[in-house]
Amino acid sequence: MVLSRRAMVTGLGALAANPLAGSPQRSRRPAGPTAPEPPAVPAGVAPERLARDERFWGAVAAQFHVSGEFINLENGYYGIMPEPVRQAYHRNVDLLNENNSRLLRTTYKAQADQIRHRIAQVLGASTEDIALTRGGTEALQALIAGYNRLRPGDAVMYADLDYHSAQYAMNWLPDRRGARVERITIPEPATCQAVLDTYERALEEHPRVKLLLLSHMNNRTGLVMPVREILAMARHKGVDVIVDAAHSWGQLDFGIDDLDTDFAVFSLHKWMGAPLGSGFVYIRKHRLADVDMAFADETYPAGDIRSRVHSGTMDVAPILTVGTALDFHKALGAANKQARLRFLRDRWVHQVRDIKGMQILTPDEPAMYGAITAFRFAGRARTADNVAIADHLLERHRIFTVQRSGVTAGACVRVTPALFTTPDQLDRLASALRELPSALR
Structure with a gap:
């Protein structure tokens, strides 16, 4: 049978609307277990009071499948997916694997735009101000490398606590x-x-600075910067600021207006x-021209922020799962988290503050x-x-932490609990730290 052009177009349109149509492999796969529903947040309970409700947070912890072989207090590298997200991700991996290029060439772009819109709603931003990336590092490199207002003799500035990959990108600017x-x-x-005095003095002493890298929350010590105040003093001196919010969004309760920044990067997998x-x-939007298009990319027009990042053919299953992650985040509430x-x-x-040293x-x-x-001690x-x-913490106490270097005053150990961490586990850490000075003699 020979199909007419009209029939072919109609069939492809239906396929784009429903990429699973005619997929017997998909229909034969048995459904996996249903993810448990996130616990309902009690109405009228202040976040600080809810924070102490172990019954509620025990139900939240049940949403995460974690190893029982150690206590994970190194949750800053990336965030474990709760069960609804993990299961959605596996479905999207299957979807991508089964539909392959058909998914990428038909429905994915529209789905990615929906994800951008969802992100914008949660952040309090405009969809046209957001471009998806493979993480905060790619976003930082795109902004730092693409920022085009620097001239020979100008200066850029960063702090010892800023992310190492961002420091490397800044060091490339000479x-x-x-x-x-x-x-x-x-x-x-x-x-x-x-902190405010440090930035005010630094900007005063280095009048040629035109670009400042600023971590909202740094990944070495977890210190949260007064971003809005630093941005105000930088603007007063004609300095643009790139805000690294990779660690803060989803951990702290804020929106884009709270940062008041023109340039920022975010991670979704933390x-x-x-x-x-x-x-x-x-x-x-009004600052888009100050960042070059990525490699003169012609996929999108110059007025589209997506032209500032070029990731190639990427794994889209994580992106397709972002909506489920945002649902989980909103169900708990940023202030409660x-x-x-x-x-x-x-x-x-x-x-442990009273431990000597x-x-x-x-x-x-x-x-x-x-x-x-x-x-540090x-x-x-x-x-x-x-x-x-x-x-020592891992081998003796089965407590997993991580060493962090790059801090001017010396290296340290980073401790990062997560929503599934229990107070008892942190009590075990405190007890282990009390014995450390004698154990390491």
Whole structure:
């Protein structure tokens, strides 16, 4: 039988609307177990009070399948997917594998636009200001490399606590743009005023700075920066700021207006709980021309933010799963997540501050921390010292943490609980830290 052109077009249109049509392999696969429903958030309960409701958070923890072989307090690398997200991801992996190029060439672009719209709604942004990426690092590299307002003799600035891959990209700008690099050190102990004074002094001392990298929450110590205030002083001096919000979105309760930034990057596979390989870049529409198109990409017009990132043929299953992750996040509520994560951090920190030589590298000012906190012992600032501490916690106590270097005052150990972490587990950490000084002699 010979199909007419009209019939072919009609059939392809139906296929685009329903990529599973005519897929017997899909229909024969047995359905997997149904994911449990997230617990309903009690009405009228303040986040700080809900943070102490172990029955509620026990039900939340049941949404995550985690290993029982160790206590995972290294949840800053990426976030474990809750069961609804994990199951959706597996369905999307199957969908992509079965439909292959047909999915990519028909429905995916429209689905990706829907995901961009969902992200924009949660962030309080415009869809046209968002481009999907494979993570925060790709987004940072696109912004730093593409920022085109630098001239030879200008300077760029970053701090010791900023993300190492972003530092590398900034260090590349002398060759790419002829710009000088200025590096500053965040003070210890860190307070909001001390941080503001540091940036004010640095911007005053380096008037040629035109671009500043600023971590909303850094991945070394977990310190949360007063972004809006630093941005205001930078704008006053004509300095643009790229905000790295990869660790903060989904961990802290904020929207894009709270940052008041023109340029920002976000990860979706950390505290939003989406699969690995999902993030996005934010460029406010009127600033789009200040970032070059990626490799003169002609896939999208110059006025489309998606022309600023070129990822090639990427695994789209993580992107297709983002909506489910956002549903889970919204069901719990950003304020409730933030309060719980701060409660868990306080649980261990408040038990160990009196240990001789213990240095906690984030203050107790609520606006300056979330889940992530790092520590070091006085006299043990070498990388090897802190690797030994992390190894001891794992081998002796089955507590998994991670050593972090790059802090000017010395290396440290990072502790990062998650929504499935229990207070008892953090009590075990506190007990282990009390024995550390004698154990490591």
